Amino acid sequence: MTIDRRDYGGFVLCSVAGITVIVPLVWMILALAQSGLPGLEWEFLVAAPSQSGRAGGIGPMIVSTALILGVCLAAIIPVGLGTSLYLSQYVSSTSPQASWLGYSLDVLAGTPSIVFALFGYQFFAITLGLGFSILAGGLTLACMTLPLMVRTSEQALRAVPLELHQAGEALALSRPGMIWHVLLPAAMPGIVAGTILSIGRALAETAVLLFTAGYVMRLPGSLLDSGRALSVHIFDMAMNVPGGMPVASRTALVLLTLVILINIGVRRMLLHHKRIYYEQTN
Amino acid sequence: MSRQRNEFWLYFTLASAAGLAGLLLIPVVLLLILESLPLLAPAALWESLTSAAWHPRAGEFGLLAMMVASLLISALALALAAPLGILYAVWLNLYLPRRWTNRLRPLQELLAGIPSVVYGLWGLVVLVPMINSYAPPGASLLAAVLVLALMILPFSALVTDAALQAPIRHRMSAAQALAVSRWGTFRRVLWPEARATIIGGIVLQFGRALGETLAVVMVAGNVVQFPGSLFDPVRTLTANIALEMSYATGTHHTALFLSGLVLMLITLILMFQINRRGVAI
Numbered sequence: 001m002t003i004d005r006r007d008y009g010g011f012v013l014c015s016v017a018g019i020t021v022i023v024p025l026v027w028m029i030l031a032l033a034q035s036g037l038p039g040l041e042w043e044f045l046v047a048a049p050s051q052s053g054r055a056g057g058i059g060p061m062i063v064s065t066a067l068i069l070g071v072c073l074a075a076i077i078p079v080g081l082g083t084s085l086y087l088s089q090y091v092s093s094t095s096p097q098a099s100w101l102g103y104s105l106d107v108l109a110g111t112p113s114i115v116f117a118l119f120g121y122q123f124f125a126i127t128l129g130l131g132f133s134i135l136a137g138g139l140t141l142a143c144m145t146l147p148l149m150v151r152t153s154e155q156a157l158r159a160v161p162l163e164l165h166q167a168g169e170a171l172a173l174s175r176p177g178m179i180w181h182v183l184l185p186a187a188m189p190g191i192v193a194g195t196i197l198s199i200g201r202a203l204a205e206t207a208v209l210l211f212t213a214g215y216v217m218r219l220p221g222s223l224l225d226s227g228r229a230l231s232v233h234i235f236d237m238a239m240n241v242p243g244g245m246p247v248a249s250r251t252a253l254v255l256l257t258l259v260i261l262i263n264i265g266v267r268r269m270l271l272h273h274k275r276i277y278y279e280q281t282n
Numbered sequence: 283m284s285r286q287r288n289e290f291w292l293y294f295t296l297a298s299a300a301g302l303a304g305l306l307l308i309p310v311v312l313l314l315i316l317e318s319l320p321l322l323a324p325a326a327l328w329e330s331l332t333s334a335a336w337h338p339r340a341g342e343f344g345l346l347a348m349m350v351a352s353l354l355i356s357a358l359a360l361a362l363a364a365p366l367g368i369l370y371a372v373w374l375n376l377y378l379p380r381r382w383t384n385r386l387r388p389l390q391e392l393l394a395g396i397p398s399v400v401y402g403l404w405g406l407v408v409l410v411p412m413i414n415s416y417a418p419p420g421a422s423l424l425a426a427v428l429v430l431a432l433m434i435l436p437f438s439a440l441v442t443d444a445a446l447q448a449p450i451r452h453r454m455s456a457a458q459a460l461a462v463s464r465w466g467t468f469r470r471v472l473w474p475e476a477r478a479t480i481i482g483g484i485v486l487q488f489g490r491a492l493g494e495t496l497a498v499v500m501v502a503g504n505v506v507q508f509p510g511s512l513f514d515p516v517r518t519l520t521a522n523i524a525l526e527m528s529y530a531t532g533t534h535h536t537a538l539f540l541s542g543l544v545l546m547l548i549t550l551i552l553m554f555q556i557n558r559r560g561v562a563i
Contacts, residue, residue, distance in 0.1 A: 004464070006463040006465075007377075007463050010377075010463070010464055010468070011377050011464070011465075013369060014370070015373060015377065017369030017373060018369065018370045018373035018378075021366055021367070021435055021439060022386075022389075024432055025432065025435070028400075028401070028404045028408075031404060031408055032400070032404065079299045079302055079303055080299075080303070081299075082295060082299025083299045083300040083302075083303040083304075085296050085299075086296040086297055086300035087300065090297070097300075100304060101300060101303065101304040104304055104307040105303065105304075105307075106553060107307055107549070107550060107553055108306060108307055110486065110549050111310070111493075111546060112489070112494075112520060112549060114495045114520045114523050114542065115314065115493075115542045115545055115546050116310075117495075117523070117524075117527070118314065118317075118523065118527075118539055119310045119313055121527070122313055122539075123309065123313055143310070146303055146306065150303060174285055174288065174289065175292060176289065176292045179292070200395050203397065204395070204397035204398065205397075206397070206398070206495075206496045207495040207496050207520075207524055210496070210524065211524075211527055211528075231399045234399050234400070234403060235402070235496050235500070238402075238403050238406055238407075238500060239406075239500060245407065249407070252397075252400045252403050255397055255400065256396065259392075259397065260395075263388075263391060263392050263395050267388065267391075
């Protein structure tokens, strides 16, 4: 890889820009690790917080986060999969129905999360009377992440090779049989990857949960209890609790690790999917 | 017979799921409109949109200063992040050895997944004290711009990188055969073809910056005012909703929903512009 003399200018310009991009981001992660790593022990992950979070651990927050994600997934997996199956099976991608669905999902995907916070607070928490609860938080997050879920699983379903469709038709499979035995298994890695991406999006969300799931630090007893998510804990520790910064950094490290694991998971899944697809078509 | 019935139930289930997903936008918009209805009368609306006086106790609900702060912060963050993101992607694709590219790409995707509250935390711990030592109070327009720019950088790089792939596949060997310089290849060959997609993708990042809430709350200082300099604290529309939502009642509550509606409308206009230009999102 030699650089032409005419390219020195461009090379220098792009390298400076590239380094400017990488350095602050790496700096950010290192700063976080430096302030968060001391005291990050197993005990911190499982213990209940004390002294309004300054001491103890983040056990209840991890449970609340998992429950909120569970509610969110229980809503978006059936609705998202159903919608993407409908889109890929019953309507052509140019029909008015498909374009309305696409347009409205795009608008939802681009809507600022604070708008979902307003909606979730007013609709789920107040109108439906769920209050500040894990249920309200999970359902609001579901509204927010549904577009991503639909888009990714629709893509996965549309990418199922034509040969598989033809094989299914040659066997005179009914439509439900076709979906169950051919399409879903073939598209599964893509669908799972989409689901994991949605989990990542939901994990990163803070504003929505602050106003729908609330910020009670206790271990939630049911889905109607308020529960504090990890991201909300970071925000609250950093902003509202004097001396809460080390705990905020530590919690941020935990959240970051989760996000990284999710990222690696998706990558593996999609690579695997590509390989299968490649072997099938060659 | 049972086969037909199965097919019917399948259709019914899938169509209801699709109906639910397709109609979800309507209650969201409807609720925003209903809740901000008292302030939607022309006179009241004009008053809120053109006044900068936000004094909930005195019954003054001017959104102008916060709208300006929101747009200014997002525009500056975009002005910083867009060129850097584009140049970074060019560096990745045209100048770096393939080995490095393959290492940096996953890093980029990983950075795009970092929760925004983590960026906010970094801003609060590192950036704000640094700015404070130079020009107090530190929590300022500048801090918010830097944090948001950092937050949307990975996305700008990702969309540019993705948009460059097709033209690189189609035109790279032709450009190399003509011995065009790398920069020339980008400027004259790749950029004209990928421009629409890149700009579309980057405009979407403006929406992301505009909608960001808590990272901004953490570093912007949250004073309702027109910023006189980069070092003045400001409050954005999103921050205002987050800060006052928990205790707002009456017209105050209405004004917060009106802010939500304004944010949503700006998003809609952005999306519509991108759709009209025929850019794939």
